[in-house]
Amino acid sequence: MKVAVVGAGAIGAYVGAALHRAGADVHLIARGAHLEALRSHGVRVLSPRGDFEGRPHATDDPAEVGPVDYVFLGLKANAYAASGPLVAPLLHERTALVAAQNGIPWWYFHGLPGRHSGRRLQSVDPGGSVSRALPPERAIGCVVYAATELEAPGVVRHLEGTRFSIGEPDMTVSRRCLDFSEAMQAGGLKCPVEPDVRNDIWIKLLGNISFNPISALSRATMAEICRHPDARGLVTAMMRETLEVAARLGSRPQISIERRLAGAERVGEHKTSTLQDLERGKPLELDVLLAAVVELAELTGTAVPTLRAIHAVADLLNRTTSRSLK
Structure with a gap:
């Protein structure tokens, strides 16, 4: 399994280190002093559950990574519309976008039966700008119950929680969700696949x-x-x-x-x-x-x-x- 983490801050680097520990081929997309630290000594996770380290590949150039199976989005939702240039080089025909965001996601009505099916919310997807950067059909919903903070460049302090609930917008239990869940669990995280996330x-x-x-x-x-x-x-x-x-x-x-x-x-x-x-x-x-x-x-x-x-x-x-x- 090949995974790129776009926005490898506190949550993104934590997930990337866990997936790397599970044996996934992980690539962290970061910048600045944090990127330099990731390149020189990898991710160091300090946790009450036990400290661990991982040395996944880190870069600021997604083209260097190429197409992956999963893109884990560690960006704030207000950065999604501008994320197209970062995400596009990482996509192949079946690449899934695991969107770890707070609040109402841009894909909320995608695949949802009823009179609002396919509706776009202007507040979260103004003019369709997010949907153009991140096609809703690629999205896997992800609700983060873990609390982390970036203590120093390359150093993640895990405070509490290890649960990342995921699910398909159309409320099916898909193979891509099950595979990602298994990898997360192998890395020491909880990742239930919810029929209705x-x-x-x-x-x-x-x-x-x-x-x-x-x-x-x-x-x-x-x-x-x-x-x-x-x-x-x-x-x-x-x-x-x-x-x-x-x-x-x-x-x-x-x-x-x-x-x-x-x-x-x-x-x-x-x-x-x-x-x-x-x-x-x-x-x-x-x-x-x-x-x-x-x-x-x-x-x-x-x-x-x-x-x-x-x-x-x-x-x-x-x-x-x-x-x-x-």
């Missing part, structure tokens, strides 16, 4: 859609948000509205709001990725988290006043912050 998307989104923008607006950690009664109530309202949108689309994830809150509180004094991006002066990944669900609410006629309000101020924060960096 959209349920996992909504479960993960419950936390991202609420904690991520609130943390950026307040500069608070997840535990601080949970301990503040009014902020906790705000999170609850956002989760409730999100579950209603999911239900209108036929998804009913089997998790309660209280259980989701308890899980977030256990994470502790953790800064969400959106708050970390804000502190680093990076664009905030809000379109796939908030704007997409507001668009889906309009599509299904669902009232989401809390989501709309938080989206308005978070989007304003993103725009003013981006303007100040120019």
Whole structure:
């Protein structure tokens, strides 16, 4: 099995090192000091489950790698539209794209029966720009439950979780999913093949859609948000509205709001990725988290006043912050 990791940051390098440990032919696409470290000493993973190292091939030139069986996308979703030049040299006729992203994916309605089948969401696939770079028929959904951070160039700190749920957009259990799952498990990761991975998307989104923008607006950690009664109530309202949108689309994830809150509180004094991006002066990944669900609410006629309000101020924060960096 030949795998390219496009965006070999903390999650991408972690997955690449695990697959390499399993015997896959892995190629990491990276840049800068991180790439130089990968080239000189490979990936070093520091984990409570046991440290390990891997030395997969690393490059900044996908043409050097050539066509692969799987492309694991470790990029933020807001970089997908511009990823075409990186991905195109890696494709052959059957190459699958394993899209490890938060939020609503660009392929959400691909292969989904019903009146919305094939619909494109402007918030996540503006003008079809993502679909042109990443054809939906190649996509395998992937929901990441692992937490990692790049401690230093070439050094990944694994904090918790090893689960990467995957599934086909058309809800079949395909051979390509089973093969990728087997390789991930051989590398020490959990990788269940879900008949309907959209349920996992909504479960993960419950936390991202609420904690991520609130943390950026307040500069608070997840535990601080949970301990503040009014902020906790705000999170609850956002989760409730999100579950209603999911239900209108036929998804009913089997998790309660209280259980989701308890899980977030256990994470502790953790800064969400959106708050970390804000502190680093990076664009905030809000379109796939908030704007997409507001668009889906309009599509299904669902009232989401809390989501709309938080989206308005978070989007304003993103725009003013981006303007100040120019």
